[in-house]
Each structure stands twice: as C-alpha cells, then as structure tokens.
Amino acid sequence: MRVQVLVRLKPGVLDVQGKAVEKGLQGLGFSDVDNVRVGRLIELDLESDNLDDAKAKVSQMCEKLLVNGVIENFEFCTL
Amino acid sequence: MRVQVLVRLKPGVLDVQGKAVEKGLQGLGFSDVDNVRVGRLIELDLESDNLDDAKAKVSQMCEKLLVNGVIENFEFCTL
Numbered sequence: 176m177r178v179q180v181l182v183r184l185k186p187g188v189l190d191v192q193g194k195a196v197e198k199g200l201q202g203l204g205f206s207d208v209d210n211v212r213v214g215r216l217i218e219l220d221l222e223s224d225n226l227d228d229a230k231a232k233v234s235q236m237c238e239k240l241l242v243n244g245v246i247e248n249f250e251f252c253t254l
Numbered sequence: 255m256r257v258q259v260l261v262r263l264k265p266g267v268l269d270v271q272g273k274a275v276e277k278g279l280q281g282l283g284f285s286d287v288d289n290v291r292v293g294r295l296i297e298l299d300l301e302s303d304n305l306d307d308a309k310a311k312v313s314q315m316c317e318k319l320l321v322n323g324v325i326e327n328f329e330f331c332t333l
Contacts, residue, residue: 181295196296199319205311207301216260216293217275222286232284240278 177254178221178233180241183214188246217241218254229253256333257300257312259320262293267325296320297333308332 184190190212197211223229233251242249263269269291276290302308312330321328 183295183297193296196320197298200298200315203315203318205315207311208315209299209301211296211298214295214297216262216295217272217290218262218293219276219279219290220288222288232286236279236282236284236287239282241275 176221176223176229178219178229178251179254180217180219180233180237180249180251181214182217182237182242182247182249184212185246185248214247226253255300255302255308257298257308257330258333259296259298259312259316259328259330260293261296261316261321261326261328263291264325264327293326305332 184193192213193211196213197208200208200211221229221232223232230251237249237251238244263272271292272290275292276287279287279290300308300311302311309330316328316330317323
C-alpha cells in the first residue's frame, strides 16, 4: 500500500522557513496571506496486507527516523 | 480559509532525499519499504471568501514562488 506521512512543526515552534515564504509571498503582492507553515510530505510503499500492522510500522518509522518528536507532529494515511 | 499545498518531485526526477530516507529505514530493519519520495507540505491562511478566487491565487503563488515547475508538481486543497 502507498502511505502518505505529513510532518508538521508543533504549534508554537518558530517556523523560520514558513516566515521566509510568508515574506516572499507578501513581497510578491500576496498581501492576504498569513500564518505560513512549511512541513514535509513523505510518501512510501509498504508491503503489508494488514492495516493495523501497517499503522504500527509507520508509527515506528516516524518515531525512529522520519520525525523529530521534540518539535514535530505527524499524521499519516493510506492512499 | 486554511489552504494546504502538497509539492512533489515529478515522477522520474531523482529524489535523493527520498533515497536516503529509504536506505535509512531499510537499515533500521524496515525492509518492506520501497519507493520513498519526500516532498513539501505548505499550509497558509488566505483571506478570501470566494473559492475560485482562492484557487487562482494559490496557483499563482505556486507558479511564482512555492514550486519549481521544471521538476515539481503541486496540488492543493482547503482545510
């Protein structure tokens, strides 16, 4: 199955990249843009025919490698 | 409205970051992972009460700043 993981900085964590994008957009005339946050999109194929098993594996992957749990949250879904 | 933009490398474009993540996951024992692709997740507030207008604006933002159209595709939705 194809799995999509969305990784976001936790609320309250300063998003320098998001701020830079926000300034850039506003500088280009998109003045009605606010509160830009930039995260990561990770998509992967996982060989599994059991959804619960897949969920457990993806959670482990996030905790061990994909996500910095101190400053980031994640959510995932199957495509 | 809150807008979510997903930016992906086009199919066929080498995803070095994705390959690195794939090797990392496999090295940690997740041997059933394949075809990892890493993209960007951009979320922003857009002041607009017209969905068509908002869509046009987000497309412009993507073309002008958020996305490298040579190697990347994007899709977006409202949250």
